[in-house]
Amino acid sequence: MMPEPPMILSPEDMLEIESSIVTTEGMGARIRQIFGGNRLRDNPAFGVHDIAWEVEASVDALDVFTSRWTIEILATLYIAGDRRFNELRKLLVGISSRTLSDKLRKCTENGLIDRIVVDGPPVRVTYRLTEHGLRAGRLLGPLVAYMKLQKGSVQ
Amino acid sequence: MMPEPPMILSPEDMLEIESSIVTTEGMGARIRQIFGGNRLRDNPAFGVHDIAWEVEASVDALDVFTSRWTIEILATLYIAGDRRFNELRKLLVGISSRTLSDKLRKCTENGLIDRIVVDGPPVRVTYRLTEHGLRAGRLLGPLVAYMKLQKGSVQ
DNA sequence: AAATTAAGGTGCAACTTCCACACCACGTTA
């Protein structure tokens, strides 16, 4: 299942990545504290900003990522940099050109990706993360690194 | 679309969250550098660990999150703490009991969630993030916070 | 000159996943 062979990192790189993950976990825990505290402080009794509100806000915030391939496309553009349609299709093993086309359109509509047309002939179309997409990609980085370590594809 | 009214944070909390997000972005960028550098250093010419390998490893790492509702369920347990089946169903507006049941089973199989049965009668079943699930939830925190700010549901 | 390749997709049938609705066994509450 995992891509072989695993990438072997030097002990220094390994330590730095592990410490980045732990630091990010700390950030996440702190953010959780602030949101939770704010929720309780605002409405001790029946709150507008109760748990249901916060869950709904989070579901809403993640909405953009929760259809298949979206995260993978962002991660790919983040890792590989600007790519053209057929390059993405080769990198994203298993995606159909139909689905790739649909997802790229949705990501473009959501402001995560720019579609850059360089007209030829031949016309070439490059996809690039927007500033917003790039930030999302970076924020996904520690989670991806953690999952890679967990799965053993990086050691 | 966004949950109303927005949560208003104090300037201090706002600053701390923004700085957590920026710090996490820095971690993400650094991790990217290390992986990218390791890739090139390993195989200047034809590499085993080329971009395709890294994309595949990332797609693989994220596989667990890429079906509908999975991220939302994790985020909900992360925000709300341990919850029982019907509590989750009420919090996750729009999910069917069928789908919730299936997704909880899959998350349990993937080691993200523990299913805790307290037998009665009545039998009660509590779902709880595993240590692994909790870490994933924390790592998701900065991204969720960033998206909430972006959407204006937190100001 | 003809065929193939590559660009960036679209059209369609088959397949998989998701959803709404009904329902189950059991126990408590009204």
Place this chain on the structure above:
DNA sequence: TAACGTGGTGTGGAAGTTGCACCTTAATTT
């Protein structure tokens, strides 16, 4: 006695995804 809360499962249809064929334009290969 009937309705309700507990944690789900069964079913059919709707929605999402896939593989394959195909399109237009132009360059390259045979």
